[in-house]
Amino acid sequence: MIEFDPAVTSRLAPRWDAERMARNLVRIERRLEHKRISRPWAIAFSVLATSMALLGLFFGLWPAHTPSSGPTSRTTPVPAVTPHAPATETRFGDGSTATALTQGAVLELRTTSDTELVVVAKSGSFRFDVVPNPARQFVVEAGDVTVRVLGTRFVVTRQDARAEVRVERGRVEVTWPNGRTELSVDGSGWFPPLPEPASSAAEPVSSAARGPLAVNERTQFIELTRKGDYQAAYAIIDRAPQLFVGCAEDLMMAADAARLSNHPRQAVGYLQRITKEHPSDSRAPLAAFTLGRIFMSQLGQPAAAARAFAQVRQLAPAGALVEDALAREAEALEQAGQHQAAQRLVEAYLKQYPTGRRSERLRQLVNH
Amino acid sequence: MTLAMTEPTRATSAGRPHLHLVGHGAAPESATRLDLTTVYRLHSAYVATVAFRLLGNDAEVDDLVQEVFIEAHHGLAQLLDPSAIRGWLARICVRKSVRRLRRRRLRQMLGLQDVPEWQKADPSLTPEQMSEVKRAYRTLARFPAEERVIWILRHIEGESLDEIGRLCECSKSTVQRRIRSAEARFDREVCR
Structure with a gap:
């Protein structure tokens, strides 16, 4: 009997990007509008269509189904693990989890070995809940920032090359090209840190x-x-x-x-x-x-x-x-x-x- | 063994989001349209994933997603518990998938349609994984629609028996019976 590996099942998802979403939303609205306009005729038409379909089936003329739309030719690569909707949870083999906190958040599995598991937060915000395992390091990369952890729960929010890290339990090491720091419970920050502003009036929304x-x-x-x-x-x-x-x-x-x-x-x-x-x-x-x-x-x-x-x-x-x-x-x-x-x-x-x-x-x- | 095969990950439906519908009664037309858009924005990816897994064919996903949200549109105003919306959408999706699969199977039995080959959705799948998935879907193509759907919900979606019962709108004992039957059929087909 085939036993699906969860690594495989997690990838059984269609590419569902903003363009495809928008295209389908437009079609839904069109079909709803069409239904509103043609409702008086709908019953008569459906009776007629059903009769014809039954006749077609009887005589072997039923046409092969042709969907109204297929996949587009755009070749945006589908990430290894793509939680499409908020609160989609990705569960790793050791019981650790990554929960997407924002829509469109994308997580990729980069490498895995007996000593290290590396995932890449490509976009959006994730909560990681890592099962303690001294023999194997759990590493999250987000832009220029690398978070190393042995067993903890923390949130990583990717914003371009920077990332916000907030620790909810345990302790993590955060590194970036020219620096490192450690964060413990309730510790948080954006990394790499921005240079100190020259004056207090600078960039109020930074x-x-x-x-x-x-x-x-x-x-x-x-x-x-x-x-x-x-x-x-x-x-x-x-x-x-x-x-x-x-x-x-x-x-x-x-x-x-x-x-x-x-x-x-x-x-x-x-x-x-x-x-x-x-x-x-x-x-x-x-x-x-x-x-x-x-x-x-x-x-x-x-x-x-x-x-x-x-x-x-x-x-x-x-x-x-x-x-x-x-x-x-x-x-x-x-x-x-x-x-x-x-x-x-x-x-x-x-x-x-x-x-x-x-x-x-x-x-x-x-x-x- | 490949990287992906050794590091299992699983997308689950845990932590399903709750949705508060707004604007009911004030401006029915605009409120309903607004709600549909929001519901679609929040849940279309989930519905598309369920549809893809049940049908095993990306080309049919758009049609099915549209059908699900059109039916949802008509029922939104009657929905008493907005937090149940995701499960409700999944039930619609399952019901419509079963109908499609029944039609597909009938056409296949009459020789009017070939068994659709599972389509590659993710270039990161290895050739071994692709082959495994194709083999499973080729086997499932010979299943009765209800058994196929229950098998997929159990072994790919990873749903509990209770949840499968809710999604398929049947009792737990029916789910158990169909799963047993589907698994036995799977073993027979694979060993053949």
């Missing part, structure tokens, strides 16, 4: 300025967001906005917390930071799209919404959100009173997507 309280609050925010307690999560970022030094995933979480706790204006700020500071990140088009929807439906600012939808097209000209963004931009411009600009976009939409799902609505918009 991660180096975070004290232990801020570090704990940030972890607490991540956990509250993961649990879906957006009100409590937003209370933290409202109290300490400097906790978010700016990686796209952090900003997206902050935007979610703000948006879902009924603070759309604050969500706008975070989403705009994603589009400005991380325009090449795969989350940027979705951030711009969300921005447009907030301006349009929650803040009643159609002109700003139009600019945000236009940005979706600039950020990902061939992305999954482009068709919707173009249509929504036209609608937003019409609402903003810019009829000629709206008409031009409607024409562009109808030329590009003559049978697009929004084509009928847009025709009515310009003929109105």
Whole structure:
């Protein structure tokens, strides 16, 4: 009998990146909209389709299933261990665990031997709970930072080449190119440490300025967001906005917390930071799209919404959100009173997507 | 033995996130859409992984994920316990996978479709691991849909019997009976 090795089963996962997520979300919304429009006909059609399918099956004409979408040709390498969703736990052979605390956190197994196990935190935040084993060192690499441990629990949050290490139990050694330190229970810090600022006014949002309280609050925010307690999560970022030094995933979480706790204006700020500071990140088009929807439906600012939808097209000209963004931009411009600009976009939409799902609505918009 | 084979890791569903749905009653249309987007953002990767493992075919994952969230969309407003959303999505995914697998098996029995070869999802798998996975999925392709799903939930997802019962919406004794049957079938097929 085949016994699957957990090392193998953990890799049995599809590549599920932001682009594929966005593409499928768009298709879901289309299918939902299509269902809403065609509901009166749905029953009659399904009866007809079932009859035809049964006939087809009977006569051996059932077509082989052709999925509406397949994997894209993009060749982003899939990491060795990829916890895709928050709180996904990776369990190692000796019972040690790594729990992803942020969405999109990626962990890779680099080397393993009788004396050493090395994992690489490629992005995001992880809690490591290491089973004591004096004969074998557990090593976490995160950018320029290396954490060595013999048996403890600690959190590593990767941010570009730097990493935050917070020890919850036991003791760890943290090394970086020109330095080392040891951290014990409740010890934490960002490494490599930044040089001391020349004056006290320098860089108020620098991660180096975070004290232990801020570090704990940030972890607490991540956990509250993961649990879906957006009100409590937003209370933290409202109290300490400097906790978010700016990686796209952090900003997206902050935007979610703000948006879902009924603070759309604050969500706008975070989403705009994603589009400005991380325009090449795969989350940027979705951030711009969300921005447009907030301006349009929650803040009643159609002109700003139009600019945000236009940005979706600039950020990902061939992305999954482009068709919707173009249509929504036209609608937003019409609402903003810019009829000629709206008409031009409607024409562009109808030329590009003559049978697009929004084509009928847009025709009515310009003929109105 | 390869590196990956000697260092077992396992992705589990431990610590499932809780989700508080917001905005119900205030603005039904926008609230539902907002919630669906959030639920999708938080859970689509998990659903995609379950779908991939059950179907063993990456090309069908997108369709299945879409179907799961479309059904979820209709049920979100009735969901009384938001913290149960992940398990609920998994149940929908399992139910829809079983239907797909039944159709696939029927087409295979009628000679209308070949057994789909398991598709490589991770270039870090070694040739030995690839071969092991392909062999298992080739064997599973001959299983009744329910037994295949239960076998995968048990041996790949690593779920408990109780959890499998919840996911497959059947009793623990049914799960045990199907697992015994699936394991015996697996042994027979592999030894053949």
